[in-house]
Amino acid sequence: MKKVKKVPQRKCVGCNERRDKGDLYRVVKTPDGEVVLDKTGKAAGRGAYICRGGIKCLALARRAHRLESNLDTAIPEAVYAALESEMAADD
Ligand SMILES: [Zn+2]
Secondary structure: OOOOOOOOEEEEOOOOOEEEHHHEEEEEEOOOOOEEEEOOOOOOOEEEEEEOOOHHHHHHHHHOOHHHHHHOOOOOHHHHHHHHHHHHHHO
16 A cells, blocks of 8 residues: 655745745744754754745744744844844855
């Protein structure tokens, strides 16, 4: 019997579209309360998802404060800047 492999899907906090997990970055709030880009998708902590190469999605999420509400934490300007440059570096 052939097994259909189901790819887990997650919703981007920017554009609100559902995508395969592999097409999204995970932004995670670590147990220390730090907000970082989790490229492995395996870091411990509360996570939110955002499209790969999704600088626009990051801007949208920022405007709507969706990362803050998803991760239940305040996100300072410096953290957004770091996320943005990490995402840009990956393109
Ligand atoms: Zn998106």
